[in-house]
Amino acid sequence: MNLSFNFARIPHTLFGVNKIDKIGEIISTYGKKILLVTGKSSLVTSGDYKKITNILNERDISFSRIIIDKEPSPKLINDSVARYKDKNINVVLSVGGGSVLDAGKAISAMILEKNPVEDYLEGVGNKTHSGKKVPFVAVPTTAGTGSEATKNAVISDIQRGFKKSLRHDNFIPDYAIIDPNLMISCPSQITGACGMDAFTQLVESYLSTKANPMTDALAFSGIKLMIKNLVHAAKDKSNDVDTRAAVAYAAYISGITLANVGLGTIHGFASAIGGYFDIPHGVVCGTLMADGNKITVEILNKMENKPDKMIALKKYAKLGAILEDKYDVSNDKIDHYCNLFIEKLYQMNEELKIKKLSDYGVKEEDLDNIISKASNKNNPAPFSTDDMRRLLKSRL
Secondary structure: OOOOOOOOOOOEEEEOOOHHHHHHHHHHOOOOEEEEEEOOOHHHHHOHHHHHHHHHHHOOOEEEEEEOOOOOOHHHHHHHHHHHOOOOOOEEEEEEOHHHHHHHHHHHHHOOOOOOHHHHOOOOOOOOOOOOOOOEEEEEOOOOOOHHHOOEEEEEEOOOOEEEEEEOHHHOOOEEEEOHHHHOOOOHHHHHHHHHHHHHHHHHHHHOOOOOHHHHHHHHHHHHHHHHHHHHHHOOOOOOHHHHHHHHHHHHHHHHHHHHHOOOHHHHHHHHHHHHOOOOHHHHHHHHHHHHHHHHHHHHHHOOOOHHHHHHHHHHHHHHHHHHOOOOOOHHHHHHHHHHHHHHHHHHHHHHOOOOHHHHOOOHHHHHHHHHHOOOOOOOOOOOHHHHHHHHHHOO
């Protein structure tokens, strides 16, 4: 356990049923002119768009709306900034899924800058962002990316083959309003895929080589809730607000933990695959989750008996022990509980009907390109090129 660590700040957070009712009060502290960023139709269909805009109108808050219908691209961000740069926007409010939140976060960060967003993307540009931004309020309507708690916005360009982050400590949302009522209408398939993204983030940060006592405690609490609630949220208890709240909390925690200790091999693949293919981020994470962790455990078991190996295997075992409501794991039970956790991952994949990479056009001849762009940082076990190929081929 690493007892020397940094822990980043989190947004001013309002969590709970009907917390969205506070949106007018919060926005009013910044001004009367806002940029509202939403998805294409689900917010309107659910009736939540009307509720939110009525609250804004009651406060005499004027708003312009940007609609996001896919993962934000550099062109979308640059065009939006150009359109609203001189409109004296007081605050950017994003209400939607991870792509909506990332788009709003990027727009709030770029509206005071002169250069295009590409110049500041990690691994793409060579400029350092000043950190100046327009205040940003994040309201998630899915439980997935944890963007409501992070300092980065993910920007994708399939034509140029990249999926990279715009990142700065100041990009953490000023407010995060997490109301499980807003997630009730989220369809089963999206709930499952988004939830598997958050679940992956929790597990990867819990197992991260940079993990610390605070992130371990937070991630473990989120993992327990995901194991016990995610499938129900996507299926038989989709209208149960307590089940939705449990998954929403876990997703929020996943954003906090990833921002502090990073992610692992699965997300290293997700960025690479997302740069080449139009595939939902949560599907990539979900489809690689079981096999990725199975291979990690196999590699750990083949490694020399070093302290880091046993720490990682015991952590895996603790995740499996959740399934039997046990928290103390003896050394002779490590293999049993590791296997139990991996089996649970395969079961969740089946129950949530997570699609394979090949369903989105990924072929064996694409694997070299993907592997060349993938990363294995923070994973408790190093993946060789052959290990990476084996993982990808297992999900074609």
